[in-house]
Amino acid sequence: MQWDKDAExxxxxxxxxxxQRVKKRVEAEAQQSGGARVTMAHVAACQQRYLHHQEEEVKGFCLEACFGQxxxxxxxxxxxxxxxxLETLLGTHNLKEFMQSRVSGPLKLHHKFRLTMADCPNSCSRPQIVDIGxxxxxxxxxxxxxxxGCGSCLNACREEAITLAGPEAAPQFNWQRCLACGQCARACPTATIAQGCTGYRILLGGKLGRHPQLGQELSGIFSAETTLAIVDACLAHFKAENKKGERFGELLNRTGVTFLAPYTILPPR
Ligand code: SF4
Ligand code: SF4
Ligand code: SF4
Structure with a gap:
């Protein structure tokens, strides 16, 4: 759909x-009103709906991702x-109804559980400042x-997590430094370094607002199944312990993360 310059x-x-999500909403607004182009009027109509019908817009959770795909x-x-x-899982927890039971007055757009995915450690979608990243x-x-001994892996690793003991020696990884970005495996021309396990790092309880804090990272890398189990356990804990609409990070500051079972971590190699 074509956009007017000022709307764009x-x-x-x-x-x-x-x-991207806002653009889709504005385009839907333009289509519903029969417009052939997106204008400032469509942008303003969306803005008004957000401001005056926030409760209808709130669905209790928000799942965002980077542009990796x-x-x-x-x-x-x-x-x-x-x-x-994750979207299905979040939907099963009836978070909008839960928020309504904990918040006095109508729900606002910030009354939601936020989960953000980033497809690499560059973290463009800012998973450090949401409830679960x-x-x-x-x-x-x-x-x-x-x-x-070409050294391509050394150049590729921004964390200086690889050392080569000699021209013929196998590379050594410093697992304390490695962010599991996968770049060394991509750079290695001989496939001496290959991609091993894939999974997810998990950060809990990040937030902005009056008392900002970064999410606490759980130790290790988790499979998709374990990640889903951890998210499920976090949502259950959030609902069980949340007394007055506090953010997940505030709640974790009170309760800690001992409610999480000792989940299986993927091995480092
Ligand atoms: S987080 Fe990584 S994969 Fe996602 S958009 Fe940024 S650089 Fe790309
Ligand atoms: S996966 Fe680890 S060792 Fe390899 S480039 Fe990334 S940070 Fe460095
Ligand atoms: S591991 Fe691969 S990229 Fe690194 S020095 Fe050896 S051949 Fe080159």
């Missing part, structure tokens, strides 16, 4: 990680449809193929 500029000021070369493909499964991870592993 107005939407261009919206933070990039929600811009749109062809970003850094994207780690875990081979899982985790976003779809997930970062796709790909651990490197060594294969039987001999290293040529």
């Amino acid at each position: 500029q107005a939407v261009g000021k919206i933070p990039f990680f929600v811009r 749109n062809g970003c070369p850094n994207r780690i493909d875990t081979g899982e449809n985790l976003a779809g499964r 997930l970062i796709s991870a790909a651990l490197p592993k060594l294969t039987e193929t001999a290293c040529s």
